[in-house]
Amino acid sequence: MDKNIKRLNGQRITDEELSDRLAVLDRIVVKHTRFNELHEAIRECHVLQSKSLNKKGLCILGDTGAGKSTLFKTYESFHPRETRVKKINNQTVTFPKVPVLRVELDSNSKPLNVASKMLEELGDPFHYKGTEKQLTTRLKGFIEDCEVELIIIDELQHLIDTDTQRVIRKAADWLKQLVNDVNLPIVFGGIKDDASRIFSSNKQLDERFPYKPSFPGFKYETEKEKKEFCTFLNSIEFKLPFPDNSELADPYLSEKLYYASLGIPRTLNHLLYHSTKIALKDGMDRIEERHLQEGFDQLSFETRPRVKNPFHGKVFDLRVAIASEKLTKSTK
Ligand SMILES: Nc1ncnc2c1ncn2[C@@H]1O[C@H](COP(=O)(O)OP(=O)(O)O)[C@@H](O)[C@H]1O
Ligand SMILES: [Mg+2]
Known part of the structure; x- marks a missing residue:
């Protein structure tokens, strides 16, 4: 070598x-088989729905450490931001074009925190100011101005870290409303059992995410699984x-x-x-x-x-x- x-x-x-x-x-970053399959699923969710009336989302659920965030960061890096210059009321303003808006939720996030985080990513200097309603309204405006094409919300389980049904229902309702209002393809990522609870509390949200592929760690039982893990090791070894x-x-x-x-x-x-x-x-x-x-x-x-x-x-x-x-x- x-x-x-x-x-x-x-x-x-x-x-x-x-x-x-x-x-x-x-x-x-090794582009292993499951990584490539899911990368393609995100790409299809992103580019094949531009003419669909009701956009469907994709929810990738998996073990912690399996590589979800790495996958999302890689996808985002393929669609870099650009700076746009616009004339508004005779003034030149620059703002970013953000084809892929990716946010990673912090623990114990509430809808207000999610909206604020997304606004921060889109460059809103007042992302921390306002009620949940105000931030959400502003967010929709920013998403349009920044020409967002795909939203990725990672670590979704943090939206429902709490166990109370009321909080989970409220978060699910907020997400459903956001999904409906922006009508963009959305990709969720999260830890399997934790994040999937959000869908059981809102049927309409669940219907918007008909495909929930899993992203588990490697297995090592069949010959095929052994070969996949060894190919992964080989690629790492090379780097x-x-x-x-x-x-x-x-x-x-x-x-x-x-x-x-x-x-x-x-x-x-x-x-x-x-x-x-x-x-x-x-x-x-x-x-x-x-x-x-x-x-x-x-x-x-x-x-x-x-x-x-x-x-x-x-x-x-x-x-x-x-x-x-x-x-x-x-x-x-
Ligand atoms: N495709 C990959 N190739 C090489 N290393 C990876 C890959 N995916 C994950 N890793 C390693 O595992 C770590 C955790 O991955 P991460 O994407 O944060 O997992 P998750 O979001 O599923 O918990 C990464 O920081 C990286 O070191
Ligand atoms: Mg992660």
Whole structure:
């Protein structure tokens, strides 16, 4: 593999070089099969409905860390903003053309916060001023002026972090009204069970989103699933800031990497980030299993208290490891 990356050959790495190489880990985006399928679903939602009277939305629900936000950011980056100059009352004003308006909701968002966040994204200097009604009215005006074509609302579950039915119903009503009024294609993203509750409280909203594809993490049971995960590992390997191959996709390591991450790209990224740092500080030109072992120990596994470090230099059986983790859990 020739990636034209300077060899360290055991030499000490400078802090600058180290931070440059670690920054690569934040930028790795692999266009894997599910990523491409969902990217195409968003594209179709965006471009194929311009002549439809009642626009349908798309709701992508998935595991946390599977890659929803990465997908949305990638789609947005393909449709960059432009600056437009308009004459209003003989005055020249500039404002952005925003083909894709993407917002990520903060925890405990209310409709007022959503409207405010969208206005902020569209450059409204007074996005924090006004009642829910005023902000929503202003938002509709901004959406038109900025020639928005597609709206992406990510982390939808934060609109219903609370459990009260009244709040959920109110949020669903507000969304339904917004969807009807702007009549643009809208893409929602969120965590599966949490975000889908919003649709059960409003039938009309639900009908506007007939397609709710899922975006799960990788699986590792069938040959096809194994191949997909290994292809993903291979693509990441190719982008890692090392000149030599770490053989991550080799069955010996791929099974261990699957166990460590359970197929969730975010966990895998964290593991590789720590392991890369350790290997580079060691002056190495590839990741070795001992770096993964140390990197693994730096992760926090709040939801997997009985997880065991699989990077012990010995052959590993994924089935046995998963079963024994479950077994210890159920006999707790
Ligand atoms: N397609 C991908 N290629 C490489 N890494 C990815 C990809 N998708 C996600 N990741 C990694 O997982 C992390 C979490 O992804 P994110 O999109 O925030 O997940 P979600 O929004 O589904 O919770 C990203 O920061 C990135 O490190
Ligand atoms: Mg996200």
